[in-house]
Amino acid sequence: MDIRLLIPELFEKLSLIATAGLLGVLVPPLRNRLLGVGQPRDVGVAMIFGVLLSLWGSTMGFEWLGHHLNLRAIGIIIAGILSGPRAGALAGLLGGGFYVMRVVPEAFPSAVVASILDGWLAGRMSVRREQMFVGWRVLGAAAVVQLAGLIVTGVGMAATGLNAIAALPSLVTQLAGVAVGVALFVNVALVVISRQEQAVALVEAKAAANAMSLAALRSRLEPHFLFNALNTVRATIRHDPEQARSLVSDLADLYRYLLHHPFDASVMNEVEHACAYLAIERARLGDERLVVETQIDDGVRDVRIPALLLQPIVENAVKHGITPKHGLGKITIRAADLGGRLRIEVEDEAEGSRVGTSTKGLGLALQTLRKRLDQHYDGRAHLQLSSRERGTLVTVELPKEADSMGEQP
Numbered sequence: 001m002d003i004r005l006l007i008p009e010l011f012e013k014l015s016l017i018a019t020a021g022l023l024g025v026l027v028p029p030l031r032n033r034l035l036g037v038g039q040p041r042d043v044g045v046a047m048i049f050g051v052l053l054s055l056w057g058s059t060m061g062f063e064w065l066g067h068h069l070n071l072r073a074i075g076i077i078i079a080g081i082l083s084g085p086r087a088g089a090l091a092g093l094l095g096g097g098f099y100v101m102r103v104v105p106e107a108f109p110s111a112v113v114a115s116i117l118d119g120w121l122a123g124r125m126s127v128r129r130e131q132m133f134v135g136w137r138v139l140g141a142a143a144v145v146q147l148a149g150l151i152v153t154g155v156g157m158a159a160t161g162l163n164a165i166a167a168l169p170s171l172v173t174q175l176a177g178v179a180v181g182v183a184l185f186v187n188v189a190l191v192v193i194s195r196q197e198q199a200v201a202l203v204e205a206k207a208a209a210n211a212m213s214l215a216a217l218r219s220r221l222e223p224h225f226l227f228n229a230l231n232t233v234r235a236t237i238r239h240d241p242e243q244a245r246s247l248v249s250d251l252a253d254l255y256r257y258l259l260h261h262p263f264d265a266s267v268m269n270e271v272e273h274a275c276a277y278l279a280i281e282r283a284r285l286g287d288e289r290l291v292v293e294t295q296i297d298d299g300v301r302d303v304r305i306p307a308l309l310l311q312p313i314v315e316n317a318v319k320h321g322i323t324p325k326h327g328l329g330k331i332t333i334r335a336a337d338l339g340g341r342l343r344i345e346v347e348d349e350a351e352g353s354r355v356g357t358s359t360k361g362l363g364l365a366l367q368t369l370r371k372r373l374d375q376h377y378d379g380r381a382h383l384q385l386s387s388r389e390r391g392t393l394v395t396v397e398l399p400k401e402a403d404s405m406g407e408q409p
Contacts, residue, residue: 006064010177013060013071014184020053024185025192033082034189036130047087050079054095054115057181058103067157067167068104069174072096073118073146074181080122080145081133081186088119095119110156114149121145133186142182146175232284247283250276267335267342268301274310274333281318290322291330299337303400306376310346312369313394317348321391327351342400349391366394373398 024030029045053075061070076095080088096115100108122145126133132141150171154164164171233251236244257265257273265273271294282290314331322329329350336343366385373381373396381398 006173009062010173013057014177014181016056016060020185024049025189030082030189031193034186034193043083043087046082047079047091050075050077050082050088050091050119051094053078054091055098058095058099061103064173065167065170066162067170067174068107069170069177070099070103071174071177071181072099072115073149073174073178074185076115076119077122077142077145077178077182078185080119080124081126081138081182083123084127085120085123088121088123089116090119092116092119106160107153107156110153110159114152114156117152118145118149121148136183136187138186139179139183143175143179146178150175232280236283243283247280250279263307264304265307266302267296267305267344270305270307270310271296271333271335273308274314277311278314278318278331285318285322285329289329290318291328293330293332295332295334297335297337300335300342300400303342305342305344305398306372309369309373309396310344312366313346313396316366317346317392317394321348322350325350325352337400338397340400341397344396344398345393347388347391347393349388351390 025034027045027049029042030049032039032042033046054072055075057071057074061068061072063069072095076088076092079091083091092115093112096112099115100111104111122142125141125145129141131137154167154171157164157167233244233247236247253273253276257269257276275292275294278290278292282292310333314333317331322331327350329348332345332347334343334345334347336345366383370383373383377398381396384395386393386395
C-alpha cells in the first residue's frame with residue numbers, strides 16, 4: 001500500500017475506535033469500569049466489549065510490507081485495562097483465535113501468544129501501575145504492552161521464514177496505531193464521563209441552591225411570623241373565641257403546607273396559603289385595615305410553581321404597603337393564563353400617608369426571589385416591581401411547566 005494512502009486509512013480506523021469510546025460510556029458496566037468501580041458482572045461486560053473491538057480490528061487490517069497490519073490489540077489491551085490480567089488474557093485468546101482462524105491462519109501460533117500477552121500485560125500493569133493509564137500516559141503504557149506482543153510476532157515471522165526486518169515499518173506503524181487507538185478510547189471516554197458528571201453536578205448545585213433558598217425563606221417565616229401570629233391569637237381569645245379558633249386553623253394550615261410542599265405546589269395551593277397568612281395579618285391589624293381579593297383564571301389553578309413563591313410578596317405587601325398607612329388597605333392576588341406562560345400579580349393599595357417604614361427589606365426580598373426564579377427556570381421567569389398611585393404592583397411571569405402533579409395538602 002502506498003504510504004500516502006496508509007495514513008488516511010489508519011486515521012479512519014482510529015476515528016472509528018474513538019467513536020466506540022463515545023458509545024462505550026453509554027453502557028453502564030463499561031462506565032463503571034472506566035471509573036474503576038462496579039460489580040464482577042461489569043468486568044465480564046468490559047471483557048466482551050474488548051473482544052468485540054478486537055474482532056473488529058482484525059477484520060479492518062490490510063497487507064503492507066509482508067505483514068498484515070491490524071488493530072486487534074486495541075480491544076485486547078482495553079479489555080486488560082478494564083477487566084484485569086485474567087480477563088485480558090482470555091480476551092487475547094479469543095481475539096487472537098479469531099484472527100488466526102478467520103483472517104490470517106498462517107500467523108498461528110505467534111499471533112495467539114502475542115494477543116494473550118497483550119491482554120495479560122495490560123491487565124497486570126493496570127493493577128500494579130494504575131497511574132500509567134491516567135491521561136495521556138496511557139499512550140506510552142499501551143506502546144510498551146504492544147512492543148512485547150510485536151516482539152513475539154516478529155519471532156514468529158522469523159520462525160516461518162518471513163523477513164521480519166523488511167516488515168519492521170509495518171510493525172512499528174501497528175504499534176503506534178494501537179497505542180494511539182487505546183489512548184483515544186480511554187481519554188475520549190473519560191472526557192465524556194467528566195462532562196456528564198459536571199452537568200450532573202451543576203444540576204445538583206442548582207437544586208441545592210433552590211433548597212437553601214427555600215430553607216432560608218422558611219427559617220425567616222417561622223420565628224418572625226409565628227411570634228406575631230401567636231400574640232394575635234392570644235389577644236383574640238378574650239373578645240372573640242370563634243375568630244381565635246379560625247386563626248388557629250389558619251395557622252395550622254400554613255405549617256401543614258410548609259411540610260407537604262417542600263419544592264413546588266399548584267397555583268391554587270399557593271393562593272390559599274397566602275390567604276391563610278393574610279387572614280392572620282388581618283386579625284392582627286384589624287378587619288377595618290385589610291381586605292383581600294383573589295382573581296384566579298380556571299386554567300391556571302393546577303399549574304405547578306415553586307413553593308412559597310407568593311409568601312415573600314404578600315408579606316412585603318403587608319409590611320411595606322399596608323402597615324405604614326393609617327387607612328383601609330387592599331391586597332389583590334391575580335393569576336392569568338397567557339398561553340404558554342403564567343402571570344401572577346400581587347397588588348397592594350392603601351389610603352392615608354406613609355408613616356416612615358423603610359422599603360429596604362422589600363428590595364432585598366424581591367432580589368432573593370428573583371435569584372430563586374432564575375435558578376428554577378434558567379432565566380425564563382421575570383419579576384417586576386411597579387409603583388402605583390396608592391401602592392405597588394409585583395408581577396411575576398413564568399413558563400407553564402405542568403398541570404396537576406400531586407395531591408393538595
